[in-house]
Amino acid sequence: MQKVFDDVHALDKRCVDKFGLSEELLMEHAAASMMQYIRGKFSNNEKILIVCGAGNNGADGIALARLLYSQYDVSILVPYHVKSAMAKLQYKRANLLGVNIIDTLSVLSLEHGPDVIVDCLFGSGLNRDLDDESQRLLTRLNSRCGHKIACDIPSGINKQGQVTTVGFCADITITMGALKTQLYSDVAKDYTGNIIVSDLGVHRSIYETATNTFLLDSADIKLPLRIKQNSHKGSFGHLSVIVGNKTGAGIIAAEAAFAFGAGLVTVITEQEVNVPYHIMQTSILPENCTAVAIGMGLGHDRKAQVKQILNRDIAKVVDADLFHNDVILTVLNSENVVLTPHPKEFCSLLKRTKLAEITVVELQNNRFKYVRLFAVNYPQTVLLLKGANSLITYNNIIYINPLGSNALSKGGTGDVLTGLIAALLAQGYSAVNATITASLAHCMSATNYPKNNYSLTPMDVIEGVKVL
Numbered sequence: 001m002q003k004v005f006d007d008v009h010a011l012d013k014r015c016v017d018k019f020g021l022s023e024e025l026l027m028e029h030a031a032a033s034m035m036q037y038i039r040g041k042f043s044n045n046e047k048i049l050i051v052c053g054a055g056n057n058g059a060d061g062i063a064l065a066r067l068l069y070s071q072y073d074v075s076i077l078v079p080y081h082v083k084s085a086m087a088k089l090q091y092k093r094a095n096l097l098g099v100n101i102i103d104t105l106s107v108l109s110l111e112h113g114p115d116v117i118v119d120c121l122f123g124s125g126l127n128r129d130l131d132d133e134s135q136r137l138l139t140r141l142n143s144r145c146g147h148k149i150a151c152d153i154p155s156g157i158n159k160q161g162q163v164t165t166v167g168f169c170a171d172i173t174i175t176m177g178a179l180k181t182q183l184y185s186d187v188a189k190d191y192t193g194n195i196i197v198s199d200l201g202v203h204r205s206i207y208e209t210a211t212n213t214f215l216l217d218s219a220d221i222k223l224p225l226r227i228k229q230n231s232h233k234g235s236f237g238h239l240s241v242i243v244g245n246k247t248g249a250g251i252i253a254a255e256a257a258f259a260f261g262a263g264l265v266t267v268i269t270e271q272e273v274n275v276p277y278h279i280m281q282t283s284i285l286p287e288n289c290t291a292v293a294i295g296m297g298l299g300h301d302r303k304a305q306v307k308q309i310l311n312r313d314i315a316k317v318v319d320a321d322l323f324h325n326d327v328i329l330t331v332l333n334s335e336n337v338v339l340t341p342h343p344k345e346f347c348s349l350l351k352r353t354k355l356a357e358i359t360v361v362e363l364q365n366n367r368f369k370y371v372r373l374f375a376v377n378y379p380q381t382v383l384l385l386k387g388a389n390s391l392i393t394y395n396n397i398i399y400i401n402p403l404g405s406n407a408l409s410k411g412g413t414g415d416v417l418t419g420l421i422a423a424l425l426a427q428g429y430s431a432v433n434a435t436i437t438a439s440l441a442h443c444m445s446a447t448n449y450p451k452n453n454y455s456l457t458p459m460d461v462i463e464g465v466k467v468l
C-alpha cells in the first residue's frame with residue numbers, strides 16, 4: 001500500500017523548510033531520476049526529444065537534457081518563453097553546454113523521429129484549459145512513435161484528474177516525490193502508463209506525511225487460506241444470496257462465493273432455479289447464515305422481504321437495483337455493510353441520501369470528491385465505487401485499486417465481485433478487509449487471464465480466483 005496525496009506542493013515546501021533542501025536540489029533529483037530510467041533502458045546515442053514548458057516542469061526537462069547531453073542525441077523543444085526562475089536558470093545552463101534547443105516540432109525529421117519523447121510541458125502547475133497550440137503539439141507528440149515518458153504528470157491532466165481537451169499518452173509517468181490523486185482518476189488511466197515515484201533529495205518515507213488516501217497493490221491481498229485442519233463446512237461461514245427475477249446475477253454471485261471459500265452457499269429464491277448441486281436453495285433466510293448478498297438482478301419486487309433482510313443484524317453486501325430504492329437508507333452507517341455501486345448507481349445513492357444531485361459525467365470527472373463526500377457522511381459504511389480504478393472508502397480513508405482492466409467491462413463481472421466480497425464477509429472478514437481483498441482478487445484474476453482482453457467471461461474470473 002502506498003500513500004497518495006491531493007497536493008504535493010506542501011510536501012515540497014516542507015522539504016525545503018524542515019530539512020534545508022532547496023528547490024534546485026529537488027529539481028536535480030527529479031531530473032536525475034528520469035536520467036537513470038533512460039540510462040537503464042536505452043543505449044548510447046539514441047535520439048531523445050524533451051518537450052519543455054515555461055514553468056518548473058519544463059525546468060525539470062531542461063535539467064534532464066543537461067544530464068543526458070553527449071551520451072545521447074538530445075534535443076529540447078521549448079515552444080514558449082521560459083517563465084519561472086528555475087526554468088530560466090536551467091535554460092541558461094543547457095544553452096552554455098550547447099544542447100540543441102528548438103522551438104517547433106517541424107524541424108525534426110519525421111522519418112528518423114525520436115526514440116524517446118519526454119513530456120515536460122505542464123505538471124502540477126496546469127491551471128487552465130490548454131490553448132490550441134498546446135493541443136496541437138500534444139496531438140502530434142501522441143501520434144509519433146517512440147517510448148513516451150511523462151515528467152511528474154502527463155501534460156493535460158488537471159488537478160481533478162480530468163483531461164478537458166488533449167493529454168499526453170505516456171508509457172510511463174515518473175512522478176516527483178509522491179503519488180498524486182489526479183493520476184488515479186478513471187480518465188488518467190489512459191494517459192499515465194505505469195507510474196513510478198522519484199525520490200527528491202530525501203527518502204520517500206521522509207518526504208511523505210500523513211494521508212487519508214492509499215494505493216493498493218497485489219501484496220495487499222489476504223486470501224482466505226485455511227489454517228486449521230480440524231474444521232468443517234460450518235467453520236467457513238454460510239452465505240445467503242438473494243436471487244431476484246434476473247436469476248443469473250445471483251447464481252453467478254453464489255458460484256463466485258463458493259470458489260472464494262464460503263463453506264455453505266444458499267440462494268434465496270421464490271421459484272426453483274437451476275444451480276449446481278453444491279449450492280442450496282430455499283425461500284427464506286436460513287437462521288445460521290453469516291452473511292447476505294442482496295440486490296443483484298433483484299428488480300423492484302419483494303420489498304417486504306428485502307426490508308426484513310436488510311434489517312437483520314448480519315454482514316451484508318448490497319448491490320445493483322437497491323441503489324434505486326429508498327430502502328437502501330436503512331443500512332447506511334450500520335457496521336458490516338458493503339455497498340458496491342457502479343457510477344450510475346452511486347449517483348442514485350447520492351441523490352437518495354440528499355448529498356448531491358449529479359450526472360454520471362459530473363461524478364466521473366470528480367470521483368474522489370464525491371466518494372469523500374459520502375465517506376464524511378457515512379464513515380462506517382464501506383463503499384466500493386466501481387470504475388477503471390475502483391475506489392473503496394471506510395472510516396474516511398480512501399483505498400484506490402489500480403489493478404482493474406478493460407477485460408472486466410462485461411455483464412456479470414460485477415456479480416462475481418459481489419459474490420467474492422460476500423464470501424469473505426461470511427468467513428468473518430471485516431467489511432473493509434473483505435472489500436479490499438475481493439476487489440484485488442477480482443482484478444488479479446482478470447489480469448492473469450491468459451488469452452486476450454475481450455473474451456473474459458464471469459466464469460473465467462471465477463476460475464482465475466481459484467488459482468491465485
Ligand SMILES: NC(=O)C1=CN([C@@H]2O[C@H](COP(=O)(O)OP(=O)(O)OC[C@H]3O[C@@H](n4cnc5c(N)ncnc54)[C@H](OP(=O)(O)O)[C@@H]3O)[C@@H](O)[C@H]2O)[C@@H](O)CC1
Nearest residue numbers: 012026027054055056057122123124125126127128129152
Ligand atoms: N515545487 C518544487 O519544489 C518542485 C517542482 N518540480 C516540478 O515543478 C512542476 C511544477 O512547476 P510549476 O508550478 O512551475 O508548474 P508547471 O506545471 O511547470 O506549469 C506552470 C507553467 O505553465 C503555464 N500554464 C499553466 N497552464 C497552462 C495552459 N493551460 N496553457 C499554457 N500555459 C499554461 C503557467 O503559465 P502562467 O499561469 O504563469 O501564465 C506556468 O508558466 C512539477 O510538476 C514538477 O515537475 C520538481 O522539480 C520537484 C521540485
Ligand SMILES: [K+]
Nearest residue numbers: 119122153155
Ligand atoms: K508533464
